[in-house]
Amino acid sequence: MRKLFIAGNWKMNKGIKExxxxxxxxFELIDNYDSIDVAIAPPFTSLPEAVKMCREKKVLxxxxxxxxEEEGAFTGEISPLFLKELNVDFVILGHSERRHxxxxxxxxxxxxxxxxxxxxxxxxxxxxxxxxEREDEKTETVLKEQMDSAFNDISPDDxxxxxxxxxxxxxxxxxxxxxxxxxxxxxxxxxxRIKELYNSIxxxxxxxxxxxxxxxxxxxxxxxxxxxDGALIGGASLSADSFAKIINIGMEV
Ligand code: 13P
Numbered sequence: 001m002r003k004l005f006i007a008g009n010w011k012m013n014k015g016i017k018e019x020x021x022x023x024x025x026x027f028e029l030i031d032n033y034d035s036i037d038v039a040i041a042p043p044f045t046s047l048p049e050a051v052k053m054c055r056e057k058k059v060l061x062x063x064x065x066x067x068x069e070e071e072g073a074f075t076g077e078i079s080p081l082f083l084k085e086l087n088v089d090f091v092i093l094g095h096s097e098r099r100h101x102x103x104x105x106x107x108x109x110x111x112x113x114x115x116x117x118x119x120x121x122x123x124x125x126x127x128x129x130x131x132x133e134r135e136d137e138k139t140e141t142v143l144k145e146q147m148d149s150a151f152n153d154i155s156p157d158d159x160x161x162x163x164x165x166x167x168x169x170x171x172x173x174x175x176x177x178x179x180x181x182x183x184x185x186x187x188x189x190x191x192x193r194i195k196e197l198y199n200s201i202x203x204x205x206x207x208x209x210x211x212x213x214x215x216x217x218x219x220x221x222x223x224x225x226x227x228x229d230g231a232l233i234g235g236a237s238l239s240a241d242s243f244a245k246i247i248n249i250g251m252e253v
Contacts, residue, residue, distance in 0.1 A: 002204075002205065002207050002229045003035070003036060003037055003207070003229075004035075004036040004037065004223065004229055004230040004250045004253070005036070005037045005039060005163055005207055005209050005229060005230035005231075006036055006037065006038055006039070006230050006231055006233070006246060006247050006250045007037075007038075007039035007040065007041065007060075007062070007124070007209070007230070007231070007232050007233065007237075008039070008040045008041065008233050008234075008237025008238075008243055009041045009064060009092060009095070009211070009232055009233065009234050009237065010040065010041060010042050010043065010046075010064075010234075010237060010238060011043075011064070011097070011234060012043060013043070013238055014042055014043065014046055014238070015043075015045065015046060016045065016046050016049045018046075019042055019046040019049045019050050019053070020049055020053060022238075022240050023050070023053040023054065023057075023059075023240075024053075025240035025241070026059075026240040026243065026244055027057060029240060029241065029244035030244050030247050030248065032251075033058075033247055033251060034058065035251055036230075036247070036250050036251055037060055037230070038058075038059045038060065038247055039059065039060035039061070039062055039089070039090065040054075040059060040060075040061060040062070040237070041061070041062040041063060041064050041090075041092050041124075042061070043064065044063060044064075044078055047061065047063060047083075047086050047088060048086055051086055051087050051088065060089040060090060061087075061088055061089055061090075062088060062089055062090035062091055062092060062122075062124065063078065063083050063088055063090075063091045063092070063121075064091075064092050064095065065078070065091070065092065065093070065095070065098060066078050066079070066080055066083055066091050066093075066112065066115070066116070066121075067079060067080075067112070067115075068080075068108070068111035068112045068114070068115040069115075070115075080115050080116060080118075080119040080121055081119070083119075083121055084119055084120075084121070088121065089121070089122060090121060090122035090123070090124055090163070091112075091116050091121045091122070091123060091124065092124045092126065092165075092232075093109055093112045093113055093116065093123050093124065093125050093126065093150075094106075094109035094112075094113075094125055094126045094127065094146070094150065095126045095167070096126060096128055096167055096169045096172055097172075099126075100130075100169065106145060106146055106149035106150070107149065109125070109146075109149070109150055110149045110150050110152055113125060113150050113151075113154065113162065114153070114154065117154065117158045117161065117162075122161055122162070122163060123161075123162050123163070124162075124163045124164075124165055124209075124232065125150050125162055125163070125164050125165065126165045126167050126211070126232070127142075127143055127146040127147060127150075127164060127165070127166060127167070127190070128142075128143075128146075128166055128167040128168045128169050128172075128211075128212075129142045129143065129168055129169065129170075130142075130169040130170065131169065131170035134168070134170065139186065140189055143166075143186065143189060143190060143193070144193055147164070147190065147193055147194075147197070148193075148197070150162075151194075151197055156198045156199065156201075156202050159194070159197075159198055159202050159206065160202050160205045160206055162206065163206075163207045163208075163209060163230075164190055164194075164206065164207070164208045164209070165208075165209050165210070165211050165232040166183065166186050166187055166190060166208060166209070166210055166211070167210075167211035167212050167232065168182075168183075168186070168212050170212075171211075171212025171213050172211070172212050172213070172234065173213070173234060173235060174212075174213060175213050176212075176213060177212060177213040177214065177215075177218050177222070178210070178212055180221045180222055180224070180225045180228075183210045183222060183225060183228060184225040184226070184227055184228065187208045187210070187225065187227035187228055188227050190208050190227075191203050191206070191208060191227055194206055207229040207230060208227060208228070208229055209228070209229055209230035209231055209232050210222055210228050210230075210231055210232070211231060211232030211233065211234070213234075213235070214231045214232075214233045214236060214246065215235075215236045215242065215246075216236065216242050216245035216246055216249065219231065219245075219246045219249045219250070220249050220252075220253065223249065223250055223253045224253055230250070231246065231250075233246060
């Protein structure tokens with residue numbers, strides 16, 4: 001049985017003060033959520049506040065990115081050691097905004113995945129096709145390239161620890177959600193590729209979550225799909241009320 005992973009990616013939103021306000025409200029709205037993993041990835045500067053507020057609440061806290069080197073002349077970058085020092089649990093890697101706005105390559109993301117695993121930070125590896133790639137029927141080719149690169153040289157035991165987020169680029173921040181059928185097909189393909197790269201045990205254990213315009217209104221239909229093990233939520237995670245609604249839906253599916 002795979003535990004659902006319901007995570008908010010705040011992107012470049014919420015400083016320290018707003019982080020405090022969010023968690024105070026969230027903990028008024030959710031309780032007894034041990035059956036699922038609840039997680040938030042705030043901006044770097046809000047991480048200490050988020051970790052502090054969630055210490056006794058079993059909400060996982062993650063970073064939205066990091067560099068693959070541990071220290072040195074890399075102006076503006078964040079080391080995995082700094083994240084460990086803050087007791088961060090996971091790190092989002094290869095988000096489509098990192099790939100497309102900041103030109104991160106599969107090769108760079110692959111190095112980051114290895115570094116995260118080395119430091120016991122759970123990688124949340126984002127994969128997904130653009131609208132053009134989908135229209136050109138290249139979805140599976142793109143997903144395969146992104147996955148094969150990210151899992152290159154990763155042992156089966158480490159592979160199981162990765163959480164894959166399928167985030168079709170055309171569904172991010174557009175209000176256009178993938179239908180449960182489209183998302184289900186992509187998740188099925190991703191799990192099948194993991195089975196080919198490793199074996200059926202890794203494929204059964206690895207968690208694959210969906211991201212792209214997830215809201216309280218569409219969460220149940222998506223989370224009901226067999227191969228969908230949770231959600232990575234952008235816009236709807238900025239309000240504690242809507243994020244709590246999705247958590248409560250996750251606890252019931
Ligand atoms: P939205 O939920 O705002 O579409 O963002 C999805 C996302 O990019 C999560 O990482």
